[in-house]
Amino acid sequence: MRYAIVIEKAEGNYCAYVPDLPGCVATGATIAEVEAEIREALAFHLDGMRDDGLEIPAPSSQVEYIEIAA
Numbered sequence: 001m002r003y004a005i006v007i008e009k010a011e012g013n014y015c016a017y018v019p020d021l022p023g024c025v026a027t028g029a030t031i032a033e034v035e036a037e038i039r040e041a042l043a044f045h046l047d048g049m050r051d052d053g054l055e056i057p058a059p060s061s062q063v064e065y066i067e068i069a070a
Contacts, residue, residue, distance in 0.1 A: 004061040005038050007031060019061040021045055 007016045014031055016038040018024040024045040028034030049056055 001056075001059055003042060003059045004063050005035075005042075006063075007034055007038075018042060018045075020057055020059050 003018050003020055005016050005018055007014055010027070013027050013029050014034040015025065015027045016034045017026075018038070018041075021042070024038075024041055026034055026037035026041040028037045046056060
């Protein structure tokens with residue numbers, strides 16, 4: 001499965017979340033670090049859902065970029 005993640009610049013670090021999995025979040029000092037952390041958080045989150053007998057939602061979010069004139 002391939003889930004979309006959102007990475008945002010916060011004050012002094014970065015944060016990431018998975019729109020299709022509320023509560024699946026991570027932080028890191030750099031983009032590379034937050035990417036590694038959200039990958040780990042995603043695996044942990046899905047394992048927890050399986051352990052709890054919850055249905056794993058199929059990825060449904062998509063990311064697009066729109067260019068506008070400045």
